[in-house]
Structures are given as C-alpha cells and as structure tokens.
Amino acid sequence: MNPLAKLTGALVGWKGYAAALVVGAIVAGGAAWKAQSWRYGAEISAMKADQSAVVAESQRQAREILERRVAEVGQINERNAKAEWAAYGGMRNAQVQDDGLRADVDAGRQRLHVAATCPAAGSGVPKAGAGARVGDGTRAELNPAARSDYFALRAGIRRVTAQLEACQARLP
Numbered sequence: 001m002n003p004l005a006k007l008t009g010a011l012v013g014w015k016g017y018a019a020a021l022v023v024g025a026i027v028a029g030g031a032a033w034k035a036q037s038w039r040y041g042a043e044i045s046a047m048k049a050d051q052s053a054v055v056a057e058s059q060r061q062a063r064e065i066l067e068r069r070v071a072e073v074g075q076i077n078e079r080n081a082k083a084e085w086a087a088y089g090g091m092r093n094a095q096v097q098d099d100g101l102r103a104d105v106d107a108g109r110q111r112l113h114v115a116a117t118c119p120a121a122g123s124g125v126p127k128a129g130a131g132a133r134v135g136d137g138t139r140a141e142l143n144p145a146a147r148s149d150y151f152a153l154r155a156g157i158r159r160v161t162a163q164l165e166a167c168q169a170r171l172p
Contacts (some may be wrong), residue, residue, distance in 0.1 A: 083169035090165070094158040102151050112142040112150060 104110035142150060 080170065083166055086165070086169065088162070088166075091159055091162040094162070095155065098151060098155055098158070102147075105147060112147065113140065 101110065105112055
C-alpha cells in the first residue's frame with residue numbers, strides 16, 4: 001500500500017475529524033494571533049502619537065515660559081543698565097566738569113570765591129594805613145591750600161548724589 005492510501009485510511013472516521021480540528025485550531029490560532037498583533041500595533045501607534053502630541057505641547061509651553069522669562073530678565077537688565085548709565089554717566093560728567101574747573105583754577109583762568117562780608121573798619125578792626133585797605137566790592141578768595149579740600153567735597157557730594165539716584169532708580 002502506498003503512503004497516501006495509508007494516510008487516507010488513518011484519517012477516516014473520528015481520527016480525521018480530530019486531525020482536521022487540530023489543523024483548524026492551529027490555523028485559527030495563528031490568524032487570531034496575527035489579528036491581535038495588528039490590533040496591539042495600532043493601539044501602540046495611537047499611544048505613541050498621543051504621547052508625541054503631549055510632549056510637543058509640553059515643549060511648546062516650556063518654550064513660551066522661557067521666552068517670557070528671558071524677556072522679563074532682558075527688561076530688568078535694560079532698566080538696570082539705563083539706571084547705571086545714568087548714575088555713572090552723570091558721575092563721569094561731573095568728574096569731567098570738576099577736572100575742568102580744577103584745571104581752570106590752577107591755571108588762573110577761574111577763581112574760587114567765598115561768599116563772605118568783611119566787617120567795616122569802625123567795628124573793632126584796627127585801621128591800618130590807607131594803602132593796606134582793600135577796595136570796596138572785592139570778594140574773599142579761597143585759600144590755595146584749601147582748594148583740594150573744596151574739590152574733594154564737591155566730588156564727594158556729586159558721587160553720593162549719583163549713587164543715591166541710582167539706588168532710587170532701581171526701586172520699583
């Protein structure tokens with residue numbers, strides 16, 4: 001007997017049905033497995049797309065927050081730079097003016113006068129000779145030894161004023 005005839009003889013009856021059932025179950029299981037993998041693949045793809053959308057939205061929000069913060073910091077820095085420029089620029093201009101005045105006083109182009117009045121000769125000051133008398137209307141001048149103190153005080157006043165203005169400019 002040939003092998004095909006033996007196989008057909010063995011599959012006749014309940015054995016054939018059982019074999020067909022096993023083969024059908026294997027084919028159906030494989031098909032179900034494949035269909036399930038397609039379904040899970042679609043679900044995973046949908047989850048990845050949702051997650052990508054969430055990440056993209058989070059990144060967009062983070063960029064917006066960062067841009068706002070950078071703009072705020074830029075405005076603060078700009079405001080501080082303007083205040084600093086005003087303060088130190090004013091101090092520098094004052095220093096240039098003081099240096100110019102000092103050079104003019106040292107060169108004799110300017111004189112530092114003190115607002116003062118001299119008492120009349122009849123009020124207790126002994127009258128010296130007529131040649132020793134200073135003419136009316138002249139002003140008292142600052143002693144040359146006190147000039148450096150005058151300029152130091154003037155520079156100090158301007159520096160403190162500029163620093164105070166800078167501090168006030170930084171207050172909100």
